Amino acid sequence: MQRERAQCSFNTRELTHFLDNGAENTAKLEKMMLQFERDPVFKIPLYDLSWKEQREMTFRRITRMVPFIASDTEEEFIKRFGLLGIFDGATYTRLGVHYGLFIQTVRSMGTSEQVQKWIVDKGGVNCHKFFGCFGMTELTHGSNVAGLQTIAEYDPDEDVFVINTPNLGATKWWIGGAAHSATHCVVYARLVVKGRDYGVKQFIVQLRDIDTFELLQGIAIGDIGKKMGRDGIDNGWIQFTDVAIPRDNMLCKYTQVDDEGNVSKPKFAEQMGYAALVKGRVSMVTDSYNTGKRFITIALRYAAMRRQFGKDNEGNEKKIIDYTHHRRRLFPLLASVFAMNSSSIEVEAFQSKVQEQVIEGNIAEAIPNLKDLFALSAGMKAFGTWETCKIIDEGRQSCGGHGYSAYNGFGQGYNDWVVQCTWEGDNNVLSLSCGRALIQNYLSMEKGEALGIYSAYLKNNENMELKSEDLNNTAVLIKAWETISRNLIKKATNSYAKFFSETKDQEASFEKVSSNRFQIAKIHTKLLTLKTFYQRIQSANESVKPVLSLLCNLYALHITSENIAEFYSFGVIRGSDFYEDLNYMIDQLNDRLRPDIVGITDAFNLSDFFLGSQIGKRDGNIYESYFSFVNGQTGKEMKPFYYDSTYKPFLHRELKKSDNDAAE
């Protein structure tokens, strides 16, 4: 491994600063990482815990996280929290439900008095005699929030809302925190006043007595049980039967109900909420990067140490990283992790900017930017979380059998990760929405309306043809991608318009172009990911520009190779030689990156603790570490614990005559 590091061509420290968006951030992150590594509660490996034991461990870890609320700035705490997400998805989410969902909902949907009451006075911010959960999804409703069935009916006589679960399907389901930890829940329910349904609003409902932890009257809660991953989260179900709550428990920054049952709704409420709504999605772009870098590091370090088959120059078996196909499997995914790093920084900044424009009431700029933000965050959440699935899965497969051991991290990592493709907007639903937004964008443009900065390329008209000699030129590749994306969006818009002119049915017409919508969402998102990465390199330190440029070129060729059909279909490329040239060019870039690979994984700056993988160890001493860890985990029993009860009676049973016949 020392020889691997010695051949690195750049200063890894500079690259770390690039990834962390500044040396100051690197210093902060390193201090935080040390705090995790040194804390005995975080040191205990989770691999062998049963799902119930994991529940306890996540809570113990929560008690270690909460005190930092008082000492960190919000920005710092978000960073610390992100680090937790790298090695312990369950604790990350279990605490995230309280901090990210409960508290943020109160902040964005509550009045300042309500924020003071629930977050400060009642102890929300410190989890002091208070733990919040987020009661949105129901057994029969997930993606379609507007279709939720839980009822909050105003009773003017008592001046209360009465919460009810009208049927089994309306049972609140998947509610993280409900089974074991929550005292309160922000319940999404239909506001009904004087028999009129005002749609879904948010209501704070106390679930348990603070002192005895007994369920309050009318509240039924159960545990959802074992899941594919993140078993440390105590997901539960909740049913309400005539649960009365004070009128003031409805979060009423926007919609308000007075004591005579008059309902008032402000303008712009929806748009206001929009920018805040996407915050969760935006943070998942960062999660995609954080988790991606963990698993690509493990796979690449293993590849640099594992030897198999053919001989190298010194007569040893060749390192698997030195096989063309192995490089092809992993290096483009490494480039992809870098691309996600840039997009996560970009999209977080853009979200903040748009949210500010909304708060300032700068509607002229906010409206086109909101459209862009919606399409951008939906696409990047969907294709980023999917890309990380691929990184974990391909990484595992690239480690062969050892990738299948629990102690090398991939299995739990995958199981914990994949739910990111489903929650906060199912990836397919988001992609289709993104595609719809792009078509609407194109229609707006045709009407002469302003485009946001990420859609501005739709206005260009030049088409171009890509030649084999352009493959090294990322700027030209970006132009080609713009050509493709624009043509596809245009084609999709035309098809939509044609169906719509025939049917006058907007929904049916959008439904007809589902394939197109999915396709344009993918191409537009990959294009913006590439552009963002490319642009960010321009401001990088000179010493790391060459390696970043190689990675960016590789990323461009990788996504071109994956979507090359679109290039052929519009004649942007032609002939079977181009495809072969592209493949060889990827192989060549991989060869050029090869000496820097271990250095690049070092730049991600994750210690062995964060990697949580015996075969991904920094020192490359993988087999000793793996062997001794396995022995430490599995203990010293010499016979199976069911030897006397099951094994021996079977192996030593009397054979029947028929058994002996079978043996002949």
Add this chain to the structure above:
Amino acid sequence: MQRERAQCSFNTRELTHFLDNGAENTAKLEKMMLQFERDPVFKIPLYDLSWKEQREMTFRRITRMVPFIASDTEEEFIKRFGLLGIFDGATYTRLGVHYGLFIQTVRSMGTSEQVQKWIVDKGGVNCHKFFGCFGMTELTHGSNVAGLQTIAEYDPDEDVFVINTPNLGATKWWIGGAAHSATHCVVYARLVVKGRDYGVKQFIVQLRDIDTFELLQGIAIGDIGKKMGRDGIDNGWIQFTDVAIPRDNMLCKYTQVDDEGNVSKPKFAEQMGYAALVKGRVSMVTDSYNTGKRFITIALRYAAMRRQFGKDNEGNEKKIIDYTHHRRRLFPLLASVFAMNSSSIEVEAFQSKVQEQVIEGNIAEAIPNLKDLFALSAGMKAFGTWETCKIIDEGRQSCGGHGYSAYNGFGQGYNDWVVQCTWEGDNNVLSLSCGRALIQNYLSMEKGEALGIYSAYLKNNENMELKSEDLNNTAVLIKAWETISRNLIKKATNSYAKFFSETKDQEASFEKVSSNRFQIAKIHTKLLTLKTFYQRIQSANESVKPVLSLLCNLYALHITSENIAEFYSFGVIRGSDFYEDLNYMIDQLNDRLRPDIVGITDAFNLSDFFLGSQIGKRDGNIYESYFSFVNGQTGKEMKPFYYDSTYKPFLHRELKKSDNDAAE
């Protein structure tokens, strides 16, 4: 669900017979399925068991499987065994190591006396005072079997082989059965006689005392511990230190060592072994079908019951199966399951045929067929197991959050399944070998040598162009696929030949064309899968031909859509309209298949027991079933078990001054 079934256009029973390859097989399978369902040991759900509890349960299940050895024919037992694989991958493999690996190795590599001794006299066939394991892989060697390091050195003075593990890397690793169950192991070790290394051979080594179960002298064994899946298998590691075994414990059907240390090797040994070697791979094509049908059934039944968003004609929310994109995600995968069904039947029959030709010594026919068999089984194992990964993963995502619950089967299903991509030949290694074989095939053809039946299409010369109006014609699509596959193989062969003429280095030249090798393996395998499916329909009952033809057409369009870049690159298709036409044609086929979907899942003939999923229930009553199952699993505790130790002390702690500051 009744209405779904009522709209089915064909006789589901006939389709079941088609899938089972005959009504007689269906009857047998149904009897076997009942036996599993009724047996209390198989009834216990595994979802919530810890990995150690799973170990015990698999052994209990093994004791229920073994007696069937005496009553089943071999063909029947293989069918029964395959059924076990659908719902319990761990027991399937744990017993499979003994029956499929240990016993088959003795049979194919041992003399008839050795078969009699180990399989009959010592109790192997009945697991009577005997349990075998398979000691091939080592910590540092998996794919490269020829590089194994364990030593078996002949000692002529004692007339024994002495087995040694020379270093940590040579530790036998992943050995299923070693940790808890095996009494004996067939050890792959380097035969060393008089200082000369004869390569890797097989040796039977007793591991434990039969009566006391204590490890024998010189044997060290440990448990590998937790894995991503299949935790019921007791994988272990083994180290040997001067373990002496009788000379007769070397399996010596081919290579023999006499008591003076003379080593004799017969001709054709390798080829003889070849056809038997691929048997494991071939069975994994069947596994891919079996597991694929389970998960596509769950996903489609859920899709036919789940409603979300827009309204249907009766004013209910629309079934998710009625969204264009949802159909697009799942129906092509259903078609793919059917294609795998046909290929599994085809490749099993072909393997038997070639093995017979080898045994009969029909070398003229056997040699080209062996080449075909190698490429076919490698490709179908690789792309079949990958396809099933995709089916499970896409199936889970298509069920949204409920797909993530352990009680709906996907998580464990995926974790158990994915190792199939790694063992019995890593899928990437196999794909590259398949690609290499195809290039060698093409070179042979150019030299005028005979081609096997699956490569015969390489001799054709006509290229063709595909038009939009051909999309409904599967026979024409097959011709187009042959054109593409032939052109790609030709191009890859030319590139290889060019590199080779420059370097005269075969390995380096094959390495250079790695991308091509992977690509041609994929295209050739998909083409054969399509052809096999298409041809098999010709002999189907008339009543099911229409639905099968639709599925086959859909499969052809699905794989064309996934690999359309290759079609463009050779000018077999042109223009962006074709791509859109293809997409709409897939949507149209999906629409035509829609009324038959639930009927098709019924034809797979898997009961709720085999599906193991609350949301995949046959009666469509998914929510009630799911809700009551969850409550049954998670029990009745009203407070977390760590309430007093961890929860309450934290929530009711005294706040410090600094905490209160934070709240402001």
